Amino acid sequence: MYGAVIHAPGDVRYEERPEPTIIEPTDAVIRVVAACVCGSDLWRYRGIAPVPKPTPIGHEYCGVVEAVGDAVTTVKPGDFVVGGFNPCDNTCAACRKGATANCLNAAHYEGCQAERLRVPLADGTLIATPEMPADDLIPSILALSDVMCTGWHAAVSAGVGPGKSVAVVGDGAVGLCAVLAAVQLGAPVVIAMSRHEARQKVATAFGATHIVAERDEAGIEAIKALTDGMGADCVLECVGTEDARLQASGAVRVGGNIGLVGVPHGDLPVEQFFWKNIGIKGGPANCRAYLPHLLELVLSRTINPGIVFDLELPLSEIAEAYAAMDERRAIKSLVRPNA
Ligand SMILES: [Zn+2]
Numbered sequence: 578m579y580g581a582v583i584h585a586p587g588d589v590r591y592e593e594r595p596e597p598t599i600i601e602p603t604d605a606v607i608r609v610v611a612a613c614v615c616g617s618d619l620w621r622y623r624g625i626a627p628v629p630k631p632t633p634i635g636h637e638y639c640g641v642v643e644a645v646g647d648a649v650t651t652v653k654p655g656d657f658v659v660g661g662f663n664p665c666d667n668t669c670a671a672c673r674k675g676a677t678a679n680c681l682n683a684a685h686y687e688g689c690q691a692e693r694l695r696v697p698l699a700d701g702t703l704i705a706t707p708e709m710p711a712d713d714l715i716p717s718i719l720a721l722s723d724v725m726c727t728g729w730h731a732a733v734s735a736g737v738g739p740g741k742s743v744a745v746v747g748d749g750a751v752g753l754c755a756v757l758a759a760v761q762l763g764a765p766v767v768i769a770m771s772r773h774e775a776r777q778k779v780a781t782a783f784g785a786t787h788i789v790a791e792r793d794e795a796g797i798e799a800i801k802a803l804t805d806g807m808g809a810d811c812v813l814e815c816v817g818t819e820d821a822r823l824q825a826s827g828a829v830r831v832g833g834n835i836g837l838v839g840v841p842h843g844d845l846p847v848e849q850f851f852w853k854n855i856g857i858k859g860g861p862a863n864c865r866a867y868l869p870h871l872l873e874l875v876l877s878r879t880i881n882p883g884i885v886f887d888l889e890l891p892l893s894e895i896a897e898a899y900a901a902m903d904e905r906r907a908i909k910s911l912v913r914p915n916a
Contacts, residue, residue, distance in 0.1 A: 579915075580691025581895040583634045586624030587903075591893045594633060594688070597695035602648035603666075605699035607640040607658060611719045612690045613886065614898050614910045615662075616749045617840050622899050625842065633688025636662035637722035639715065640694070642703075649699045656705040659872065660696055661864020662723045667701030677701075677865035690895055692914045704868045706876065716883025716911055717875045720754065723864070724909070725871055725882040727838050728754025728815065730862035732762050735811035735836030739763035742804045744789075744828045747815030748776040750885040750909040751838060753783060755813040757882055760784030761874070768800055768809065770824070776908060779884055797827040808833060814859070819843035829855055838862065886911040 580594045597606050612635050620626040621634075639659040642652050652658055665672055665680030672680050684697035696702055710718060717725075728751050737743055743759040745752050748771035759767045760783060768787040769780035777788050789799040801808055808830035814821050817839025825835050826849040835850075837859030850857055874880045888907035890898050891914075898910035 578692040579892065580688055581634050581892070582631050583621055583628055584631045585628055586622060589622065589634065589896050589899045591895050594691065597693050599644055599646045600695065601697060602646035603698050603700065604646045605642050605649055605652060605696045605703060606644045607638070607694050607696060608643050609638050609640040609689065609691060609694055609914055610657075611640075611715050611911055611913050612638045612892070613719055613912065614690070614902050615723055616751065616902075618899070619903055620840070620842070622903055633691065635690030636687055637719060637724075638689040638694060639719045639722060643693070645699060651700045652703050652705050657709050658703040658705050659718050659721050659868070660702040660704070661726055661862070661868060663861055663864060664696065664698045664702040665865050666698050667865050672701065672865070675863055675866040677863045678861040690892065690912060692892070701865060704872060706872070710876065714875060714883070716886045717881050718872070718883075719911065720750075720882035720885060721868060721871050721875065723862070724750040724885060725754045725757070726862040726864040726867045727751045728756070728813075729758040729867050729871065731755045731813035731815055731836035731838040731859060732758040732811070733836070734838070734858040735813055735834040737762045737764050737811045737836070740765065741810040742766035742768070743811045743813065744768040744770065744800050744809035745813045745815060746770055746821050746824050746828065747839060748773060748780065749815065752813070752815035753779050753885050753908070754882050755815050755838070756780050756785045757783035757880055759811075759813065761880060764811070766803065768803055770796055775887065779908065782884060792824065794827075796824060800828045804830065807831070810834070811836065813838070815839050817841050822846055823849075826850060826853065826855060829853070834858065885909045889913065891915045
């Protein structure tokens with residue numbers, strides 16, 4: 578079968594890879610219907626994170642189960658499934674507390690930008706749709722594999738809810754999904770920080786009440802002007818850079834909360850957090866804990882996170898899928914295995 582392999586920064590290739598098979602009795606093998614490129618894949622593509630050797634890449638997918646191991650009971654061949662990027666058993670002590678991202682038996686996988694995929698801990702990780710979903714729902718279901726769960730996690734981590742003002746730092750797919758999450762969780766004021774018209778439009782479609790195009794001090798002042806001069810109750814940091822965390826700590830009110838979901842690179846401004854009494858919480862999303870609710874919202878067409886995909890290509894054009902995101906010609910690239 579064919580899939581994407583990253584060889585070096587800027588060098589992702591479509592090449593033949595070994596056919597995945599059932600190794601553990603808890604595994605499933607799925608035929609990938611759609612996969613996508615993540616902002617976090619770009620850390621390696623841009624040479625910020627190392628690529629020590631050619632590595633299959635991609636961790637977001639949805640598809641149809643082809644085979645399951647003997648111990649798998651909740652999904653069966655023919656089921657349409659989606660799973661989070663962080664496989665979990667959904668039964669251990671951590672998972673029972675909802676901390677599925679930190680499952681005590683966590684497995685790791687990569688290489689989902691491929692025709693087929695072995696999913697470990699299939700019972701815990703995968704969730705099946707009641708029936709084969711309509712084709713136009715595929716992008717929104719795929720978004721649940723990472724970006725929508727991650728945006729949701731930012732909002733939950735920051736305590737977003739009715740009566741709260743929210744500012745979102747980052748206008749990538751996760752930031753936009755964080756806007757959608759904040760709106761769904763009942764926040765009456767949701768401010769998206771974005772300078773890009775296409776991304777502003779998605780934020781508005783997701784229910785953002787305000788757009789702030791300014792950055793740095795001007796951005797902080799614009800957010801304060803919308804929040805009684807205080808700053809937002811909740812700031813969702815969806816980038817991961819030091820600059821983004823400084824932007825977040827400037828935009829949050831005293832005693833407010835920051836939800837942190839951008840994979841951190843660089844320092845954390847702990848002193849600023851301390852003197853402003855800022856709460857900070859976040860990390861990788863508890864996908865499995867959020868999936869049942871979010872899948873229901875997608876299947877009932879209450880939310881449509883799939884509009885973050887503004888480029889769709891055949892899997893064989895994976896190199897262009899990366900280049901378009903790297904050059905910010907696309908918000909997020911969806912790939913479908915070649916027919
Ligand atoms: Zn677990």
